[in-house]
Amino acid sequence: MSEKNVLRKMLVSLKRKPALIAMFVLLAAFIVYTFNLTNISHTTSRINKPNMGLAEFASMLLSVLSMVCFMNAYPRRKEPVYIMLGLTLGMILIIVLCDFIYIGKIAEALNDSKSQLDTTKETYILATRSMLNVHWIILVVGAALSVLVPWYGKLLRKINTNVKIEGNSDMAAIEIEGND
16 A cells, blocks of 8 residues: 555545544543553652552543543543543542642652652652653643544544546436337
8 A cells, every 4th residue: 555545545534533542642641651660650659759659540540431431531432521521531630639739749759858759760750750741741631632522523524535436527428228
């Protein structure tokens, strides 16, 4: 298959289901968080401030649940289910709040004069803080795309994905014979 044909088929599938764009962004946020769970758990065990483990657990649980709710928010060939979309956005908001709580606990531990943290040896702490900053940004973009699906869906439908077939340019010249 040519590159042009692959791009056309991808555009056609996005025209049919524009919510896939938002779902891929939310899936990217989930993957970023999941692939960094080792750093997050090491940071939680090293710093051990109140509610860090709860924020970590809530983020992971709500990430999975928000993906399930999002998939049910835009069913195939039906109108969006706004209750599910509201649940998805609520869960994303809670995840972002959990990220901010966790980042605050890291900052609190790093600024504490009593702490024995050595960020040159324990690089996972700074890696976790950076990842959480990226994570909440991706989540906010995914939430915005989730809300804007009707608008960019209309824009996607305006893209011409028709294939030009040779010999069919002058359809008026073809006479149809019929039995009278």
